[in-house]
Amino acid sequence: MADDATHSAADAAHASGPGMPQLDVATFPHQMFWLVVTLVVIFLILSRIALPRIAAVLAERAGTITNDIAAAEDLKRQAAEAEEAYNKALADARAEAQAIIAETRAEIQAELDEATTHADAEISAKAAESEARIREIRAGALESVEQVAKDTAAEIVAAIGPASADASAVAAAVSDRMKG
Amino acid sequence: MKEDRRVATESTNSDGTPQGNGKMVAYGLVAIAVVLFILGLVDGYDGSLSIHPMDQFEVAPLFGDGPVGLFTPSNVTLLMAATVLCIVALMVLGTRGRAVVPSRSQSMAELAYGFVRKMVEDVAGKDALPYFPYIFTLFLFILFANFLGLIPRSFTTTSHIAVTAVMGFGVFFTVTILGFVKNGAGFLSLFWVTSAPLAIRPVLAIIELISYLVRPISHSLRLAGSMMAGHAVLKVFAGFTGVLGVAGIAPIVGVIAIYALETLVAAIQAYVFTILTCVYLKDALHPHH
Numbered sequence: 001m002a003d004d005a006t007h008s009a010a011d012a013a014h015a016s017g018p019g020m021p022q023l024d025v026a027t028f029p030h031q032m033f034w035l036v037v038t039l040v041v042i043f044l045i046l047s048r049i050a051l052p053r054i055a056a057v058l059a060e061r062a063g064t065i066t067n068d069i070a071a072a073e074d075l076k077r078q079a080a081e082a083e084e085a086y087n088k089a090l091a092d093a094r095a096e097a098q099a100i101i102a103e104t105r106a107e108i109q110a111e112l113d114e115a116t117t118h119a120d121a122e123i124s125a126k127a128a129e130s131e132a133r134i135r136e137i138r139a140g141a142l143e144s145v146e147q148v149a150k151d152t153a154a155e156i157v158a159a160i161g162p163a164s165a166d167a168s169a170v171a172a173a174v175s176d177r178m179k180g
Numbered sequence: 181m182k183e184d185r186r187v188a189t190e191s192t193n194s195d196g197t198p199q200g201n202g203k204m205v206a207y208g209l210v211a212i213a214v215v216l217f218i219l220g221l222v223d224g225y226d227g228s229l230s231i232h233p234m235d236q237f238e239v240a241p242l243f244g245d246g247p248v249g250l251f252t253p254s255n256v257t258l259l260m261a262a263t264v265l266c267i268v269a270l271m272v273l274g275t276r277g278r279a280v281v282p283s284r285s286q287s288m289a290e291l292a293y294g295f296v297r298k299m300v301e302d303v304a305g306k307d308a309l310p311y312f313p314y315i316f317t318l319f320l321f322i323l324f325a326n327f328l329g330l331i332p333r334s335f336t337t338t339s340h341i342a343v344t345a346v347m348g349f350g351v352f353f354t355v356t357i358l359g360f361v362k363n364g365a366g367f368l369s370l371f372w373v374t375s376a377p378l379a380i381r382p383v384l385a386i387i388e389l390i391s392y393l394v395r396p397i398s399h400s401l402r403l404a405g406s407m408m409a410g411h412a413v414l415k416v417f418a419g420f421t422g423v424l425g426v427a428g429i430a431p432i433v434g435v436i437a438i439y440a441l442e443t444l445v446a447a448i449q450a451y452v453f454t455i456l457t458c459v460y461l462k463d464a465l466h467p468h469h
Contacts, residue, residue, distance in 0.1 A: 020234055022341050022408065027239040030248050031256050031342040038260040039347075042267055043317040050271035051313055053278060054293045061280050 150174045202284070216332045231419030233412040237339055255335040256343075263324045263337070271320070292320065296454060303458035308465055314354075315461075318347060319454040326407060326446030330439070338449075339407035341400065348400030351457050359464035370467035399456055406449050410442040 021027070150171045157170050242253045270292070274285030282290060296316045300308050322338055329336025337343050359367040371388040373381055417435045421428035 020408075021237040021239060022339070022404065024239070027248050027254075027256075028342040029250050030239065030252065030254065031337070031340055032346050033250050034254075034257050034260050035337070035343050035346050038264055039317060039321060041264050042321055043313065045264075045268060046271060046317055046320070047313045050275065050289070051293070051316070053275050054271075054290055057275065057278050057280070057282070057286070058290065058293075064280050 146175065146178055149178065213331075219332065231416055233415035233419070236335070236411060236415055237408065239340075256337055256340075259325065259328055259335045259337050262328050263321060266324045266328065267320050292316075299455055300458055300461075303455060304462040305465060308458070308461050311461060315454060315457055318351075318457060319450055322347075322403065322453050323447065323450035326450055327443075329407065329411065330442055330446060336407050336411055338403055339411060341404045344400035344404040345396075347453070348396040348403075351399065351460060352396035355457075355460045355464040358461075359467060362465060363467055367464070367467045370463055374468075395460065399453065399460075403449050403453050406445055410438070410445055414438055414442065 153174045154167055154170045239248050239254050239256055241248055242255065242258060246252070248254050270285065271289050274283075274289045277283055277286055279286060293316070296319050297309070297312055300312045300315055304311075325336065325338045328334055329339065359370070363369075371385045371392070373384045373388065376384055414435055417431045417438060420431040421435070424431065
């Protein structure tokens with residue numbers, strides 16, 4: 001009995017062979033006491049410090065994510081608007097360019113038409129003038145031919161029989177022959 | 181895969197610490213673990229087949245050799261203090277950055293928080309969330325006590341039926357009192373299975389009552405039993421190593437395999453204890469089938 005008292009509970013369990021220290025009732029109050037202390041400490045640390053902190057962080061993160069998503073939606077909408085405005089400007093510019101092209105084309109066409117008319121008029125005027133001159137020259141030429149013929153005939157008559165040379169008779173004869 | 185990894189580290193490594201630091205710490209921990217592991221294996225080798233697998237569970241005072249009194253600092257005290265320190269390190273120091281983009285440790289703390297919170301909400305319902313801090317306390321204590329017990333030469337507080345019984349009966353009485361406070365006598369409808377034919381309801385009520393009363397015992401014995409069995413098997417295998425000499429490499433491989441299994445069991449038992457607590461809490465809050 002005295003020996004048992006000097007031995008610790010663990011030694012007693014050891015000495016009795018393959019005993020289970022788990023069933024050593026002497027250590028139960030000790031373990032239970034420290035377990036309760038530990039659990040209370042853990043609970044206080046968690047509920048006072050850790051859990052509010054983590055909950056706050058998670059809430060903040062959720063808020064940040066929501067805000068970021070909202071901002072992203074906003075930016076996306078802005079981008080769509082900008083694209084729309086860009087497309088509109090592009091279409092406007094294209095339409096304007098078409099209008100300018102058409103206008104310029106019409107202007108050039110008008111100028112061209114005017115120039116053509118002008119040139120046509122000038123050409124016809126020039127042609128008429130030339131025709132008049134040609135007619136004049138042709139008339140001049142006929143007149144000269146008669147004169148030359150009369151002169152030549154008078155000369156010939158004078159050469160053949162100077163006595164009978166009657167200038168007006170010769171000229172009348174030539175005119176008569178040329179008409180015939 | 182590589183791409184995934186890179187993205188993952190970038191998103192978690194928000195505090196700007198170079199990744200090399202974390203790797204060095206990990207290698208250091210592995211080295212310490214290996215040294216402790218070998219020390220644990222060669223411990224108590226005297227060349228003969230004298231394996232004492234239960235010695236590791238002995239509650240011994242830290243100083244001197246006297247009997248273990250109520251307030252005596254013992255290995256129980258030491259390991260429970262280490263458990264508290266680990267929880268403080270993870271849940272308080274780990275989250276001190278309060279970062280919107282979390283660091284690794286904050287990520288782990290948030291993961292544990294979200295895991296247990298979701299479990300409570302899914303199993304016991306939204307109105308059980310006020311009890312989440314208590315359940316989270318139990319979960320973290322069991323998880324860290326189990327893991328710390330896996331360090332060679334340390335002590336597993338959760339392998340003792342005295343410890344798990346306090347938690348198991350604590351849950352049982354809390355839940356039972358809560359059930360009567362919340363539902364009054366209506367809590368007894370938990371044992372009255374209305375979906376069964378009237379004739380066999382009394383029989384079912386007796387069976388339900390017995391199974392309800394057995395809950396705290398199975399709840400606590402499951403945890404203590406798994407922890408004790410795993411550690412005892414580890415010790416037995418380690419004991420063979422000393423006897424077999426060169427062939428001792430075989431039990432060492434066995435020890436490594438069982439160690440991996442025990443790591444799994446440590447986490448699973450914490451999970452099981454917590455989810456059963458949630459189930460019991462659900463019965464207390466919603467006793468009607």
